[in-house]
Amino acid sequence: MKTYVVIGATGHTGKPIASGLLEHGYTVRIIARNTAKTKELTDKGAILFQGDISDVDFLKMAFEGADALYTLVSIDPQASDFFATQVAQVSAVAEALTASPIKYVVALSSVGAHLSSGAGVVQGLQKMEELLNKLRDINVLYLRAGYFLENGLTLAGMVKMMGILGTPVRGDLKIPMIATKDIAAVGLKHLLALDFTGKGHEYLLGARDYTYEEIASIYGTAIGNPGLRYMQFPYEDAKKAFMMMGMGESFTDRMIEFTKAMNEGRVQEDYQRTAENTTPTTAEEFAPLFRDIYEG
Numbered sequence: 001m002k003t004y005v006v007i008g009a010t011g012h013t014g015k016p017i018a019s020g021l022l023e024h025g026y027t028v029r030i031i032a033r034n035t036a037k038t039k040e041l042t043d044k045g046a047i048l049f050q051g052d053i054s055d056v057d058f059l060k061m062a063f064e065g066a067d068a069l070y071t072l073v074s075i076d077p078q079a080s081d082f083f084a085t086q087v088a089q090v091s092a093v094a095e096a097l098t099a100s101p102i103k104y105v106v107a108l109s110s111v112g113a114h115l116s117s118g119a120g121v122v123q124g125l126q127k128m129e130e131l132l133n134k135l136r137d138i139n140v141l142y143l144r145a146g147y148f149l150e151n152g153l154t155l156a157g158m159v160k161m162m163g164i165l166g167t168p169v170r171g172d173l174k175i176p177m178i179a180t181k182d183i184a185a186v187g188l189k190h191l192l193a194l195d196f197t198g199k200g201h202e203y204l205l206g207a208r209d210y211t212y213e214e215i216a217s218i219y220g221t222a223i224g225n226p227g228l229r230y231m232q233f234p235y236e237d238a239k240k241a242f243m244m245m246g247m248g249e250s251f252t253d254r255m256i257e258f259t260k261a262m263n264e265g266r267v268q269e270d271y272q273r274t275a276e277n278t279t280p281t282t283a284e285e286f287a288p289l290f291r292d293i294y295e296g
Helices: 013-025 038-043 056-063 084-098 120-132 151-152 156-162 180-193 212-222 235-244 249-263 283-295
Strands: 001-007 027-032 045-049 068-071 104-110 139-145 166-167 174-179 201-205 229-230
Touching: 013 027, 013 038, 013 068, 013 180, 027 038, 027 056, 027 104, 027 174, 038 045, 045 180, 056 084, 056 283, 068 180, 084 249, 104 120, 104 180, 120 235, 139 180, 151 174, 151 283, 156 166, 156 212, 156 283, 166 212, 174 180, 180 283, 212 283, 235 249
Parallel strands: 001 027, 001 068, 027 045, 068 104, 104 139, 139 201, 166 229
Antiparallel strands: none
């Protein structure tokens, strides 16, 4: 019976992956620093390893005797040096893998991870791919996912308070937007089949590309305001808003850098939409969720 390790097991992708592996009868070790959200999985039989994913010795213990790993880079918006925190995580995972029997890794990456610089919050994922690509005799599949549809739900408060939907992203920019459950479904499929060899990536781009002007119309209609206006904020104004929301300056600067890369088309230059990288869930299906948050 195979043993799987899931990093980020309480998150949007890790939790359904861990649940799916448990439902198939496999041994599943879940890694978490905060155990407040792990009970549902441990009640199903998951084995909890509580610790820091930047701790190599801890990861070596969690990886011992395992067959496959699902990994990601956790986000710490308050980190004093956001990129350094990302690098510490991915370096620890890479080092621990060299001392483990794990031969298969599915890693959550992102569009933009092909950029060697200027990728902002995604630069740590580019570094993850770079480090894991150096591992010998380990098969790694990177899921380069589009913008999470769940992220757009956080804008409900702005719409309620200000009557507009705004970000620093160009309003006419087409962005691949994806539901995290669709990422998890693909990740679970590959982990169950272990059907990948060598080092490679797979783009996951959602049902279609949306502009934020379209998102404003879709979500506005759901809340009874079909004329809801989208506004592109200047980068400096967006930075101030992020920091007023409690985000650290390092994270905020990286977010702005990534947004600039998107607005300039550099994030989109590495992929093309195909039937294979198109996933089912639409933004229209998220509209009732947006309405519930807006009205809540």
